[in-house]
Amino acid sequence: MHAWLCENPVGVDALIWKELPTPEPGPGEVLVEIKAASLNFPDLLIVQNKYQMKPKLPFVPGSEYAGIVQAVGEGVTHLKVGQPIACLSGTGGFGTHTLAPAATCMPLAPQFDMVDAAAFIMIYATSWHALIDRAALKAGETVLVLGAAGGVGTSAIQIAKAAGARVIAAASTDEKCELCKSVGADATINYSKHAVPQGLRDAIKDATDGKGPDVIYDPVGGDFAEPAFRSIAWRGRYLVVGFASGPIPSLPLNLTLLKGASLVGVFWGDFARREPKANASMMQELATWYAQGKIKPVIDRTMPMSELKAAYAHMGSRGVKGKLVMVNS
Template sequence: MQAWICDNPIGPEALTWKEVPTPSPKAGEVLVAIKAAGLNFPDLLIVQNKYQMKPPLPFVPGAEYSGVVEAVGEGVTHLKPGDAVAAFAGLGGFATHATVQAALLMPLPKGFSFPDAAAFLCTYGTTYHGLMDRAALQPGETVLVLGAAGGVGTAAIQIAKAAGARVIAAASTDEKCALCRELGADATINYSTGNVRDEIKSLTGGKGPDVVYDPVGGDLAEPVFRSIAWRGRYLVIGFAQGTIPSLPLNLPLLKGASIMGVFWGEFARREPKNNVQALTQLATWYAQGKIKPVIEHQLQMSELQRAFDLMAARQVRGKVVLTN
């Protein structure tokens, strides 16, 4: 097999594409022939040694992938060679093959494409957990999505609309705002040109959004939180801008508002039954055409470093997927 190896976590430029022995699955594991892998922001952080999980060296990055079962280890009875699956395993995806715990695999329904599946679990799992579980989003409520043209942002637009909410999508260019409207956003804000607080006030009649979905962080967080509705829920998804904001704690007091962390990977580990229910609902919405990953760039697996360059330059709308 071939794999991208990280033995010096100083950035994507230090990764090497190497031939390595193909592993055999141990008890409880499955060997997957990878067809597609999705690129997520934590994949960049982990090869820069900036992520909360710091795997022992060397390792193969790539948290999310889809493919076909080639072999199963002892004790695995619910999967067999030839089954189409998707995985969010944390590591191993930027390769031609990977062994993974069978419990981490999602069997793919008929008609679920490998590229879509490789851009689905992390992005849509995170977003469903945030909006529906943590924020308990209700039909008719207003959701403000920051970084709305990115992977989790585009998922948030689709899931919020499927749940019957009104969506205001905020992005950094007019082109990204146009994409958000195509995906169903009711209104958009270009936060690189407009006054965010004034625009939120205008678009919500002064009430503010009921839910804020924030994968950006940085200097947007405080002005947006100051605009949140009474009993609003502020979802902390990530920090794509690079800076972790510090919010004055008098703000949630004055608005009766909540700040909620969204860590889907830990939720899936601690609450597997609830996670299965969420993924089942998402698969149903996918089959109904209500949600579908936005994949702007589909590259060969050997082009991983180009994919990282696109992500670092914030030139990606939706997701980058790499295929074998």
Template sequence: MKAWLCENPIGPEALEWKDLPTPEPKAGEVRIAIKAASLNFPDLLIVQNKYQAKPTPPFVPGSEYAGVIEAVGEGVTNFKVGDAVAAFGGGGGFGTHVVAKTSLLMPLPKGFAFDDAAAFLCTYGTTWHALMDRGALKPGETVLVLGAAGGVGTAAIQIAKAAGAKVIAAASSDEKCALCKELGADATINYAKSNIRDEIKALTDGKGPDIVYDPVGGDLAEPVFRSIGWRGRYLVIGFAQGTIPAIPLNLTLLKGASIVGVFWGEFARREPKNHVQALADLAAWYAQGKIKPVIDTRLPMTGLKDAFTRMGSRQVRGKLVLVNE
């Protein structure tokens, strides 16, 4: 097999495309021939040694992928050779083959495209857990999505609309805002050109959004929280801007509002039954055409470094996907 090996986690430039022994699955594991893998922001942090989970080098990065099972380990009865699956977690996705625990796998229904599946679990799993579980989104509520043209942002627009919400999508360019409108956003804010607080006030008749979905962090967080509605829920997804904001806690008191942490990976580990049900609901929505990953670019698996460079340009709309031909 071939894979991108990280022997020195100083950044994508240190990754090498290498021949490696094809692994054999152990008890409770399967070997997957990878058809597609997608890039997530934590993948960059991991190869820079900046993520909270730090794998021991050498390792193969790539946390989200889809493919076909070609071997099963001892005791595996719920999957068989030939099954199409997607997986998130454990690493190893940026290559031609990977061994994964069956607990990480999502069986793919017939008709679920591999490139869509490789861009599905993390973004849609995170967003379902955020909006539907942690945010308790109700039909008719208003959701403000920051970083709305990115992977989780585009998922948030689709899930919020499918749940009957009004969506205000905030992004950093007119082109990104246009994409958000195509995905169903009711209104958009280009926060590179306008005052986001003024725009929020105008678009909500001064009431503010019921939910803020924030994968960006940084200097937008406090002004947006100051604009949140009464009993609002501010969902902390991540910090793509790089800076972890410090929001004055007196604002939660004045707004009767909540700051809600969203850690989908830990949710999946601690609440496996709820996690499995969420994935089943999402797969049904995909089959019904209500949600579909937005794929910015498809590259060959050998183009991982180019994908990281594109991610760093902040011009990505949706997800970057790497495919094995």
């Protein structure tokens, strides 16, 4: 097997494509032949030693992937050799093979596209947990999605629409706004054309006829958070999903009082760990929605696994729309 090895977490340039011994699965593990692996923001942080999880060196980055089970370890009964799976294990995806914890593998129907599967778990699980579970989104409500053209943003648009909500998508270019419309957004805001804070508040007010959004989905943080929260509707729910812009915002807590609104934390990873049965039920429902055509990952592009460093550079340019996926031929 071959894999991109991180021996020194000082950045992408230090990654080395190496030939390694193909491992044998231990108890509770499966050996996976990787067909596709998506590139997520934590995959950049982890090779820079900036991520909350710090794996033992050396390690193979690549948190999310899809492939075919090649061998099963002792005690694995729900997976079999030849079965297609998707997995979000945190590391191991940027190579030709990996050992995966069987408990974290999602069995795939034969018609589930491998590229889609590699880009599926993180974004849809996060958005479902946020919108359906944490926000208790109802049909007819209005959702504002910030950073809407990215992977989690496009998944949030699709899930909100499937739940019967009206969706306003905020993104940084007209091209990204058009992408958001193509996956279901009812209205868009190009926030590069609206000065923060007042211009953004005015744009949100116009898009909601002065009422404000019932739910705000925020994977961005930074300067957008406070003007967005000031624009929220009465009894609104502000979903704290992430901080892709970098800075973690500080919100005046009196705003929650004035709007009768809630700040709601979204941590899907811990939800999956603490409530595995609920998480499994959610993933089964998401797989059904995919089969029904209600949701489908937006793929910015696929690139050969050998071009991983170029893919990292493209992600760093903030020009990605949807997900980047590395593929093995």
